[in-house]
Amino acid sequence: MSIETELSLLIGDLPDGISEGVALGTGIADGFDLYESAIGEVVVTFNPEGVSSLDIADSEFENRFRGRFDRPLIRAEAPHSWGKTIPSAIERGQPGKLPIDLRSVTQFQADVLERTATIPKGEVRPYAWLANEVHRPKAVRAAGSAVAKNPIPLIIPCHRVVRADGHIGNYSLGGPANKVELLEHEGTRPNWLEDLAAHHVRFQGDSSTGVVCHPTCHVIRKSKTADVASFRSLQEAEEGGFRACEVCRPCC
């Protein structure tokens, strides 16, 4: 056999991982991996843009992902540059520096979700607050539907958004029972929230500082019980000489 002929035979099969690696690297497919959370095992999906979704790790998650995102899923490790921060983002309930891919929602919905991501662990905000934060104070229902479409629950902590009437509201990640469990895990007692609502307490202020907050804001929670005053509305607090907290920015 001539050298030329021998050289022409030096081709084998395509190594298994290449097609998958390219699909992941281009974002044609998303990768997925399993993680622990306060409400059990969850599946996180990701692509070169960032984390794209989080869901309950049951036998149907791949179908749900395909139905919503219309992309294939491949089991993979998250990209080295940020994959290691996924467990802490889940535990903290905030993305922090973790890149998130919100291309599946509208710009308005993305704005609402980005504001949702700033609510600290152990605190809750009403839907109206979110609408106000994105400068659309009348779009409370639209803000609610944006939260319902949250593709990355837990990391974007939509469980920290509750109804103003004290009901904790619905939850996409396995139903309201999981929302209660998450809030309790974070030290926000849902019974207490309902209790406040039953007594029409929407805001609380510290009479020694003159600052009024959402009742779960860590600023007011540090106040002495004797100094805490309760209000039905922000107007009532302002009339009493209180000014709005710059941390939780109470509104409405």
Place this chain on the structure above:
Amino acid sequence: MASDLDAAFPAVVEQMGTRLYWGLRRISGDHQEAEDLTQETFIRAYNALETYNATRIREMKLESWLWTIALNLGRNHLRDRSRRPTWVELEDRGTEDPEIADGRSWDRRLGCLNQHQRTAVVLRHVMGMGIPDITEATGRPAGTVKADIHRGLAKLREVMEDET
């Protein structure tokens, strides 16, 4: 591919990936490096194609264009061995080396050629590419490419004679 890149690209990878991988494998003599470069080449190609219009995609010569990207990446790769794709490293996924019978002997023989000769010989005789395509892929003039192939083959014969 010109109309729906996401739908068409996986087939391009299946079709061209085998040739690209084995060409890079024979040039680099290393499974891991060939795998990294093949993957990275397709990712770069996809990102570029996303910005091209349909006419430009239809008119391009895909294989020599992919080789231009691959050889450029290979040069940078050699310059900086610590460079790694930012995506999942395939070695972590435990992919197996699919080396063929006799492959290692040929890697050793091809390793006796200089980089230009090895690249030219592999593109011409392993890939079966024509001189104009190799010229485009390597950015070297046709006469130089032909000389590289000629000297490369002569060197291979010499090496093989020494083996017997």
